[in-house]
Amino acid sequence: MKQKKIISLVAVALISILIVCGAVLMYKVFSGNTKFKEKEVYVYVPTGSDYEQVKKIIAPYVENLDRFELVANKASYPENVKPGRFLLKNGMSSYDLVRAMRKNDPVSLAFNNQERIENLAGRVGSQIEPDSLELLNTFRDSIFLKENGFTEENVLAMFIPNTYEVYWNTPAVKFRDKMIKEYNKFWNKERTAKAEAQGLTPVQATILASIVHKESVKKDERPRIAGVYLNRLKLGMPLQADPTVIFAMKKKSNDFNQVIKRVFYNDLIMKSPYNTYVNVGLPPGPIAMPDITALEAVLNPEKNNYIYFCASVDRFGYHEFAATLAEHNVNAKKYSDWINGQGVQR
Structure with a gap:
């Protein structure tokens, strides 16, 4: 009887120990194990990193690295480290952290x-x-x-x-x-066909769109500007686009951070393949990355008989268009007088 009682006590003790150990293990695995205040953070694991490097990367964000390692080793993470960007959320457990380090976040x-x-x-x-x-x-x-x-x-x-x-x-x-x-x-069949209808390849259409993009921030005006430039190309006229001159000036000085608000005659005659005042046709490449509206403007231009345009004095951001040089000279003088009055030198 006494022996049975001892066996029962030992069994109870073992069960208690197992329960305690299990509780401790559960705590280590599933209790929160982060130490950052933000709701979530990203950690970045460079290509070629090993487990030791990963531990150094995540150490600032993990409250108890030993608890993380316990789960990582059980889950064979050290042998399966992946490079990438990984999302850690505040309050994640060691189990959650290991799972998160397996999921590359785009x-x-x-x-x-x-x-x-x-x-x-x-x-x-x-x-x-x-x-x-x-x-x-x-x-x-x-x-x-x-x-x-x-x-x-x-x-x-x-x-x-x-x-x-x-x-x-x-x-x-x-x-x-x-x-x-x-x-x-x-550049699917439809867009390529539209470019060809204007006598352009997709690359040429993009180059022209980059000029249209720089000429006007007014998206509703871009199809009209595209129409003007296409008219000039068909007539064999130089595009005479100020943004190409500005790009050429920046390229020559190798300073693309400078702001150029005005171009002068000496600028218009500078030698550069990007200067569309001295070269007929398109420059050798885009002068900027055109947005989709500028691209669509070139593919779907306004059909007009305009050959010239200049900035409008009355409608800020827009332009005045003309079919003849005489009309254009009137508009250009009006703008020149206005900008001289503003004291803009460059």
Whole structure:
């Protein structure tokens, strides 16, 4: 009887120990184990990182690293580290943290209104793992350019401004390949046919759209401006677009941060393939990244007989259009008198 009682007591003691151990284990696995105040944070694991590097990366956000390691080891995470961007939420348990570190969270990568391919590489490089130089070299790869009909001067035309879902650790080449797929998707049969109807290739349409984009922020006016430039191209006239001169000036000085509000005669005669006052036809590449409305304006231009236009004094942001040089000279003088009165020098 006494022996049975001892066995029962030992059994109870063992069960109690197991319950306590189980409770402790449950606590270590499922209780909150974060130490940041924000609702959520992202951590970034570079390509090629191992488990020891991951622990250093997440240490500032984890309250008890030993508890995290306990679960990580049980889940074989150290042997299956993945690079990428990972979302950690305040109050996550060690179990939740390990699960989160297995789920690569995509980036909503956005770009628009970039003046040069260098600016675009910097913009993209600030949002994904490859740096701007690696991206730039990938964009300018001679084999890629030749295979896809681009040059270093016009490759900016390949990038359609939008928001794209990509993984943070997407390699530069894979990102570039995604962009050429998006380009081909945008330039479907319908849009390509519209460009051809204007006597343009998709790249040429983009170059013209970049000028239209820079000429006017008024989206409702862009089809009319596109119509004017297409009229000039058909007549064999120089486009005489001030934004191309401004781009040429910035390119010559290698200072694309400067703000140029006015161009003068000496600027109009500067030698540059981007100066559409001295060269007939389109410049060798876009002078900016045109938005979709500018592209659509070139593909669906207003049919008009205008040849000239200049900034309007009466409707700020808009332009005055003319079919003859005499009409244009009147409008141009009015604008010149106004801007001289404002004291704008450059």
